[in-house]
Amino acid sequence: MARIGVFICHCGENISATVDCGKVCEAASKLKHVAYATEYKYMCSDPGQSLVKNAIIEHKLTGVVVSACSPRMHEPTFRKATAEGGLNPFLCEMANLREHCSWVHEKGEATTEKAIDIVRTLVEKVKRNAALQPIRVPVTKAALVIGGGIAGIQAALDIANCGHKVIMVERSPSIGGHMSQLSETFPTLDCSQCILTPRMVEVLQHPNITLYSYAEVEQLDGFIGNFVAKIRKKAKSLDEKACTGCGLCITKCPQKKIPNEFEEGMGFRPAIYVPFPQAVPNRPVIDKANCTYYIKGKCKVCEIVCPTKAIRFDQEDEVIDVEVGAVVVATGFDIKRADFFPEYGYGKLKDVIDGLQFERLASASGPTNGEILRPSDGQKPKNIVFIACAGSRDPAKGIAYCSKICCMYTAKHAMLYKHKVHEGNAHVFYMDIRSAGKNYDEFVRRAIEEDHVNYIRGRVSTVYERDGKLIVKGVDTLLGAQPVEIVADMVVLATAGVANPGAEELAQRLHVSYDSHKFFAEAHPKLKPVETNTAGIFLAGACQNPKDIPDSVSQASGAAVKVAALFSQSELTREPLVAAVNRFGPPLYSTCVGCFMCQPVCPYQAIEREEIKSRDGKVIKSLAKINEGLCQGCGTCVALCRSKSIDLYGYTNEQVYTEVVALLNDY
């Protein structure tokens, strides 16, 4: 016989101001199987919790209904109190009298009636609650870091320094990401390479980090603590162990006119190459699409000149499986290129460049050795125009968001230009200056006040070429929308930061959600900015939204702590509120007929195929099986199952049905 205890909380006046708690208590005590009912001002307080604990012992309760606030708020509190009273914590249910009743209704008879109804349904439900046990799953203490930019590097180093194994996968031949392309960094103007390169080398040399460069994650299966990643190591056409990185092959390669991706197309590289001199690992790869041997079948100059015979033309892609317990996604971002802007010449005007191209021009290791020169004729630009918000904050272009980093790097660019071309004039067209951050606004003020950069508040309607000069037509909104025309030698667009190409496919492979701009989505915009909706997968850096270096690094460290926290236990425990397919003994085994309608609807890929086999290995029956490590208890499969073979622990069909019936029946 069930003996249920009902505990009605006043929540100060939150509930008692509109609900007659005394009446609810009286009605509850008259319900069938209710052995004890009481009310108290603050049930979540220490004496309130003791009330629950003592009543369980004193009245030999078999179930507890705490009629108070939302289970989101205090369910853990009261489940703990229930456990301390000697009952299984899952025999405690919350009747939400606050959010579902007192806060949304006026004071009155009907409100109290509704409160009684809520209590009644939960009393009926808790009678059918089962004593559930938490689920334990083992943890593989190795992390997969996808992306070798500054965010990935920071996350990998932090995790590795906690003593855990890290596998880093980088798509391009070298780690470093966009940060390695930058000349100087705001707000200190220190050299980007100088602060990044030591970190890159540290990754390579760290005993806990395995680096797979020129590799991609093809597939991710499994669940928190137990992922299996399929990694495709693209053929580098090179025996990395034999190669000493002498670079002779690079100098001898007859293909020399391939646009260099690292230089943003402003320089050239051969078909066998390292992206930049400080690359990690500093070993070349052969770009098969442009290599004479792979195109025409002969050449092999690199193989002939290689002193250690390290070239392997017959090398094939290798696909490996790695087991990891957590994943940090740090795949970074991309920017819109000049060809996105018809008004700025569709990318056909040679001297209209984007921010990353300017970074390469300003970089000491760049194509001009750090001199600011026009791409068209190699002359020093005397007049330079920077256009901020190129694409960003422009819903008409499909990019409504602020790219966040452009205000700062435009100020930096203008400053770098002024430092290098003393006689030149720098103009910046801007919408607003968003320079929130430590020492950021001071930095922008320095550009304006000390380096005399001409800031014009307004947008640029068009850029066109006339007599070898660029005519920039804009408006100055601070001078009463007065038209401004500047005859410039060079225009730099601070183009919008966008998601990486392939971000959508990767998100689908990893089963993480993403937004309409294909940036990866966090689990909660404020309280879970590092987690994704898939347990065990975390975000770092600009793959979530455009971020500057300090933000990326802090988020990466945040992600690393989440991973380290996960790895601090050998087993994970989680709430057992998961779905399960019924199982009995032979000959039926289960009422599941194996139609697998449930499989595609599961948002967590938690439904697997299970085969029941006879002793001689013959398949007797295939049926659905729910992986309790992956299941989040959403119940979609329960709704889809025609034969009602799936049930959700804690919310079984029977429990929900009796709740509904309790509401429909008179009492």
Next chain:
Amino acid sequence: MSNIAAKAKELLESKAVQVVIGYEAGPTGVVRPAFITDAAKADSLIYNENCVQNLAMYLTKHEVKHIGKMGIVATLPVMRSIMMLISEQQVVPENIVVLGIAEDGKLLDIADMNVMHSHIEKSNLGNPTKDQEKLAELNKLSIEERFKFWEQEMSKCIKCYACRQSCPMCYCIRCSTDCNQPQWIPVQSNTQGNMDWHILRAMHLAGRCISCGECGRACPVNIPCHLLTMQLSDQAYNYFKVHAGTSVDMKSVMSTFEPNDKESFII
């Protein structure tokens, strides 16, 4: 000897199949399903305009499928049922041989599921004209009138579940009507409970019904319950441009989501 009988004999003799599911004439001449396991008895197989029962429902029955490989005499609805059963993983294609029958009654050469797929693709996949006309008539009525019509029809239901038993897509080993904890559908026959049952059956067949009309034919009290599922297959086609039972790897419309799916039916 008809082509069908000859083909069945050949299949049984060569041991390509262990049983052929087809039609035979009963003692009074009424057509009934036949399960031929002996090649000598294959002669009794017939096919004529009275052979309308959807035989595909036997493919999932324990007693039949355990005989071994099955040959099945298959008109268009049967072929579509087979496709559906394969896509829902209830039938293994290697385990069946289809003796396809064209619209004109001739035996088709269905070598494999691809041939069957192209035959089905060429056929008319809408609801039968007679039923479609009746549906159009019902859809013209106001919601109240339509509800009244169905209320009246359902009041006749005796809960014999012949509609379920005759349907090839109702292959669950335990139907949700058989659940008693909780008892979703009342056991006894009453109008409200009967409607519960028929709505549940229709919803379980949404996007899966292949419009054979077998449930309506099986009903001993002549409830046109096939119109409910046919209406849903019509709607499934209108919304998602998918006819049930056309390919072996069809994705179920009810359990797959495509970003460009119409959502106009969501209130």
